[in-house]
Amino acid sequence: KDPELAPVWQGILAKAEGMCDPQSKTYLDPEHPFSDRARGEYEPERRHAALLVHTVGRKLSECAETVGFAYQITGRKDLGRHGAAFVYAMAKEYPSTRPEIAKGFAGGRGDVMHGLALGYDWLGDAMTDAQRQDVAASAKGYLEQFGEEFENPKNWWYKVHNYNGVNGGAAGCLALALHDAYPNEYQAWVDHAVAIIERWMDTGFDKEGSYFEGVGYSGYGLGNTVLFADALRRAKSKHDLFQQPLFAHYSTYLALSLLPGERVYDARNDSNYAGLGGMLLGLAKNLDSGLYRWLWDNSGGDKTFQRIIFANQVAPVDPVKAGVPLADHFQGRGLCVWRTGWTADDVMFSIEAGPYYATTHNQADKGHFTLYGLGQRWATDTGYANENSPHGRGQAAAHSCVLIEGKGQARSGAGLGTNGTIVSFTNNSRYGYALADCTEAYQKNNRGQAGAGVEFARRHALFVYPKGKAPAYAVVLDDIKQNGESHDFTWQMMLDDQMEATIRDDQALLARPDASGDGYVDSPWTSSDDAVASVAPGAQPPGELHLNIKVPKAGTYTLWARVRTLADEPSKADSFFVCMDDGQRTDWHMPTVSSWTWGKVSSGVPHAPVSYPLTAGTHRLMIGRREPGAQVDCVVLTTNAEEPPVLSEVRGQPLFAEAESGTVSAPMRVVRMAKTPTRLLVRIAAAEPVTLKTDICHTEDYHGLGAFPLLRADTKAVNPRFAAVLLPLPADSPTPKVGFATTPAGQEIHVRWPDHEDVILWPDQPDQPPTLR
Numbered sequence: 001k002d003p004e005l006a007p008v009w010q011g012i013l014a015k016a017e018g019m020c021d022p023q024s025k026t027y028l029d030p031e032h033p034f035s036d037r038a039r040g041e042y043e044p045e046r047r048h049a050a051l052l053v054h055t056v057g058r059k060l061s062e063c064a065e066t067v068g069f070a071y072q073i074t075g076r077k078d079l080g081r082h083g084a085a086f087v088y089a090m091a092k093e094y095p096s097t098r099p100e101i102a103k104g105f106a107g108g109r110g111d112v113m114h115g116l117a118l119g120y121d122w123l124g125d126a127m128t129d130a131q132r133q134d135v136a137a138s139a140k141g142y143l144e145q146f147g148e149e150f151e152n153p154k155n156w157w158y159k160v161h162n163y164n165g166v167n168g169g170a171a172g173c174l175a176l177a178l179h180d181a182y183p184n185e186y187q188a189w190v191d192h193a194v195a196i197i198e199r200w201m202d203t204g205f206d207k208e209g210s211y212f213e214g215v216g217y218s219g220y221g222l223g224n225t226v227l228f229a230d231a232l233r234r235a236k237s238k239h240d241l242f243q244q245p246l247f248a249h250y251s252t253y254l255a256l257s258l259l260p261g262e263r264v265y266d267a268r269n270d271s272n273y274a275g276l277g278g279m280l281l282g283l284a285k286n287l288d289s290g291l292y293r294w295l296w297d298n299s300g301g302d303k304t305f306q307r308i309i310f311a312n313q314v315a316p317v318d319p320v321k322a323g324v325p326l327a328d329h330f331q332g333r334g335l336c337v338w339r340t341g342w343t344a345d346d347v348m349f350s351i352e353a354g355p356y357y358a359t360t361h362n363q364a365d366k367g368h369f370t371l372y373g374l375g376q377r378w379a380t381d382t383g384y385a386n387e388n389s390p391h392g393r394g395q396a397a398a399h400s401c402v403l404i405e406g407k408g409q410a411r412s413g414a415g416l417g418t419n420g421t422i423v424s425f426t427n428n429s430r431y432g433y434a435l436a437d438c439t440e441a442y443q444k445n446n447r448g449q450a451g452a453g454v455e456f457a458r459r460h461a462l463f464v465y466p467k468g469k470a471p472a473y474a475v476v477l478d479d480i481k482q483n484g485e486s487h488d489f490t491w492q493m494m495l496d497d498q499m500e501a502t503i504r505d506d507q508a509l510l511a512r513p514d515a516s517g518d519g520y521v522d523s524p525w526t527s528s529d530d531a532v533a534s535v536a537p538g539a540q541p542p543g544e545l546h547l548n549i550k551v552p553k554a555g556t557y558t559l560w561a562r563v564r565t566l567a568d569e570p571s572k573a574d575s576f577f578v579c580m581d582d583g584q585r586t587d588w589h590m591p592t593v594s595s596w597t598w599g600k601v602s603s604g605v606p607h608a609p610v611s612y613p614l615t616a617g618t619h620r621l622m623i624g625r626r627e628p629g630a631q632v633d634c635v636v637l638t639t640n641a642e643e644p645p646v647l648s649e650v651r652g653q654p655l656f657a658e659a660e661s662g663t664v665s666a667p668m669r670v671v672r673m674a675k676t677p678t679r680l681l682v683r684i685a686a687a688e689p690v691t692l693k694t695d696i697c698h699t700e701d702y703h704g705l706g707a708f709p710l711l712r713a714d715t716k717a718v719n720p721r722f723a724a725v726l727l728p729l730p731a732d733s734p735t736p737k738v739g740f741a742t743t744p745a746g747q748e749i750h751v752r753w754p755d756h757e758d759v760i761l762w763p764d765q766p767d768q769p770p771t772l773r
Helices: 006-019 045-074 077-093 106-126 129-149 163-177 186-204 215-234 246-257 279-287 290-299 305-309 439-443
Strands: 327-330 335-339 347-352 369-373 376-379 402-404 421-427 431-437 456-464 473-481 487-494 500-504 507-511 519-522 544-551 555-565 575-580 586-589 597-600 612-614 617-625 630-638 656-658 669-672 679-685 691-701 704-717 722-729 737-743 746-752 757-763
Touching (some): 006 077, 077 129, 129 163, 163 215, 186 215, 246 290, 279 305, 327 421, 335 431, 369 473, 369 722, 544 630, 555 575, 617 630
Antiparallel strands (some): 347 369, 421 431, 544 617, 555 612, 679 722
16 A cells, blocks of 8 residues: 555566466466576677576566565465466476576575575465475575585676675575474574675675675575575574665665766776665665665665565665765775766766776776766766677777777787776865776786786876866876887767767867757646646647748648657657647657657558648647647658658758747747757877777677767877866856976966866876876
């Protein structure tokens, strides 16, 4: 009955019923419990085979988490019998000794143990005694295999890898579930699982709480760990994993990694841009932590049983009130982060250059920087790769690094890695600074494979805090030399694929294109709204946009509109009423996207085609508010019903109209755009003249073909000494004047704001850091 939890429960129950219904597409068939997914076109056979165990484990876990939980809450025997039959079938068909299981990725065996633990615990009483004994025997085989393989230092996942948390937590849960079946053995299994997890926490995270493999994999490892730790507490065990020192610092690492105003974490070191699951709620509940609760409220998402069992009333405490610093150096990881705060108006900058821990997820990204703020992603990361293909997205060519003759750091990923060092880190009230030494990463990887080769590669990074009328900004200075000869150097910054760049000489202006004109029409929520703004028969729709379009020639036309929705639940904010002249009103379900996209007006959920036979002359188009949250930028009539228009080609034509040029009735409204949009000014100088342009990094790996946009600066020099100033500027704020000058003391960068001037001196001496006055 809880308004927050009821939808989660209803979703779980509906999903469980589908899994038990032979007529459902999601039916789980105990007679044929598993079928492997098709191998991807670019996926090697060996990798595909190693992933099968993950697929088995997640299928089993999905049944136990969903059908098992629904059975426990409802007591419905039909759910219990079917879930028990499926768990039994999977346990019998996929024992730990089966080659596909034993030779697959170890984390997949953790997934299987997770499913067996919940399956045995929640569906065991719906099994026969013989079935329960068989499932317990299969589970015992997994626990014994876990005990052997996670104490073997020759295994590449030993100590540091996230599999230690995945398998340790799952094995611990499974051991607790088997206490009745193996009363003499289960405690030793529990003790061993705790030991593996504690060793992982001590070696896989640095003392500041940062995980060496990135946020995403920390969540994967800690998901089962937190579930196990919670179970230990409820069992009044002698072990209390929540007392581990890690959890006192991990929340700070997460807070500093969260993108300003977004619900996702920085996609560094083989992580994606994503939030975390119910384990945040589990940490908030068991540690009575307001910061973990705030992290859940601002980055969490979970529609499984964990959302319900970890529900709590802990009051959220934001990072500022929790005492989280605005900057930190995670020394074991080699990650430096600075930020002005956590709202969409704040700015966040980071750089990483740490050691490679064998064998963990790693990319060729030593010195790679990211920059976010003002609601935008300016300098981005290519995200998850987990591969070492020479042209893959995990290599330096797909990161914000410097290339020499098109070559970068030595190959990394999937067992290969490079070393970097944060030589210096400082932070004060005016600016933060770090020096990243990436020399070794350009020379070789952990197996001695060569990179581009350099005498030195040092990257200075400064983050300048706001002052007066000046917002925060970043400066990146590269001191890199291959040898005594002149070479082609390329400085790169990876871009969000929504960014557009305007380049002139040595500067680039980056902005995310918004409305095509000076505004758009919004259909906002009102206090009386439900999911759909329903209209009584014959009544006037609540909010309309009317546009007059002059048709020069009679014909049959298709109507296209450039639309978007920024609603939290976009599927409930993606439709308009559309009517031409006095014709029939159409319910148009537009594309459910958050960026401006051309959509072809159609009818109803089936998207039946709609066309308009129009005579020459002026016609009146009505776009009405149907679901609050839908927005329209502009419209155009075309005779092409297949290809969406190109804005630059149709803008200004007679059949084109800006939405804000029409007549609008409340509650629909015109939203005017800032004359000067939010943008990023990039100024780059070097020892020799630079050529600035945008480009695409084309990648090929087991993911398939990829294309990642970037900004690049090219020059030919012995040591280019790239100096890049990255200025995120709020809408309507003045653009500062940026100048570069060579002085006897080194290079000076002048940034002139309306009320002051920043002067950054970059000395020629390599042992001298840059200064700001």
